[in-house]
Every structure is written in C-alpha cells, then in structure tokens.
Amino acid sequence: MQRGTIVGKMEKVEKTKDIIDSFRARHPAGTYVLFDDFYAFKFRPVDRVRFIAGFGEMSWVKGKDFEEAKPDPVLSDVAKTKNAISHMNSDHADANLLIVNKFAQPRLPQPAQTCTILSIDSLGMDMLAISKDGRRLARVPFPKALSSASEVKDAIIGLTKAARL
Numbered sequence: 408m409q410r411g412t413i414v415g416k417m418e419k420v421e422k423t424k425d426i427i428d429s430f431r432a433r434h435p436a437g438t439y440v441l442f443d444d445f446y447a448f449k450f451r452p453v454d455r456v457r458f459i460a461g462f463g464e465m466s467w468v469k470g471k472d473f474e475e476a477k478p479d480p481v482l483s484d485v486a487k488t489k490n491a492i493s494h495m496n497s498d499h500a501d502a503n504l505l506i507v508n509k510f511a512q513p514r515l516p517q518p519a520q521t522c523t524i525l526s527i528d529s530l531g532m533d534m535l536a537i538s539k540d541g542r543r544l545a546r547v548p549f550p551k552a553l554s555s556a557s558e559v560k561d562a563i564i565g566l567t568k569a570a571r572l
Contacts, residue, residue, distance in 0.1 A: 412457040415450040415470065422447040461544060481529040484556035491559045492524045502563070505570040507536050511545035519545075529553045532563075 420426075422440075426447050430440045439445050453470040468476075481488055495503055503522040508515065511534070519536035522545075526533045531548035549562045 409461065410459050411468075412459075413450060413453055413473075414455050414457070415453040417448045418451045420447050420449045479528045481527060481553050481556045481559060487556035488527045488559065491527060491556070491563070495563065496523045499567075502567040502570075503534065506532075506547055506563075506566045507534050507545050509570040510547045510566060511536065512548060515543060515545060516540060519543075527559055 422445070427440055430437060434440070453473050455470050456468040456473045457465065458468055459465045500521070500523075503524060504519060507522040508518050511519075515536055515538065517538040517540045519538045521537045523535050524532050525535055525544075529549075529552050531546055534545045534547060536543050536545045547566065550565065553559065553562055
C-alpha cells in the first residue's frame with residue numbers, strides 16, 4: 408500500500424464554511440468539525456514528503472515539487488479505473504499474463520504463471536506477477552501517457568495486441 412509522510416510547518420487557519428464542507432464531504436459522520444475546539448490547519452510550506460510505494464520502494468520529494476504536482480488524471484477517476492481493473496482481472500487474466508511477461512519493467516526473472524492488475528495510472532499499470540520463484544510487483548508502462556481514464560481501455564487493448572506479436 409502506498410503512503411507518504413508530509414514534513415513541514417503547520418499554521419492554524421480560520422475554519423471557514425468551505426473548509427467545513429470539504430471536511431464533511433470526505434468524512435460525512437465527522438460532525439465534530441463543528442465543535443469550537445476543532446481547529447483547521449494548513450501546511451505552510453511543505454518542506455518535503457517521504458513517499459513509500461511499497462517494500463524497498465521509497466523516496467523523498469522536495470516540497471516545491473510536491474506543491475507543483477498535479478493529480479493523476481487516471482487515478483483521479485476512481486470508479487473507471489476500479490471497473491477496468493476488476494474487468495481485466497476477472498475476464499481477461501490471459502491478457503494480463505501476456506502483457507506482464509512481455510512488458511514488465513524491470514523484466515521478470517521467471518515468466519509469470521498468473522498475474523493481476525493492482526492499480527492503473529496515467530503512465531502504466533502495477534501488477535502482481537506470480538511465478539515459480541514467488542510473487543513480484545511488476546510495472547508495465549503505457550507507450551504514451553494517458554490524459555484520462557477513458558483512454559485506459561484502448562491502451563490495454565494496444566498492449567495486448569503488441570504482446571501477441
């Protein structure tokens with residue numbers, strides 16, 4: 408599971424209606440946001456972020472780079488990506504296997520015998536490949552960055568066709 412630690416200075420800010428509404432949208436049962444002793448804070452500035460992608464995969468991101476980052480257009484559309492992952496894993500396991508064995512980076516030491524898609528973003532897919540020597544996380548990049556989740560289907564079809572060559 409990916410996670411991060413944000414390092415920086417916190418500043419108390421006014422608890423506005425927009426902040427309350429934003430909080431309630433993410434935490435519908437969070438009525439405590441209305442209490443007088445519930446305060447709102449903002450990072451000013453973010454100094455750095457410790458990003459942990461998984462076991463042995465971690466890095467620091469500079470505060471400036473974090474502040475300038477834009478949301479991934481594919482990851483942002485949770486419903487479409489979740490549906491695509493579910494569909495590929497339940498209906499096209501054979502295509503997943505072809506794709507991971509042909510395009511995984513770095514190359515798998517042993518061909519995968521089974522494979523499932525874990526996540527999809529604008530740059531590619533994270534997959535779990537299982538072979539005789541165990542389980543490995545594998546990354547399959549898309550030939551070009553996607554600008555929306557509606558492009559995922561065509562990108563996977565393209566990878567599947569290319570893997571069959």
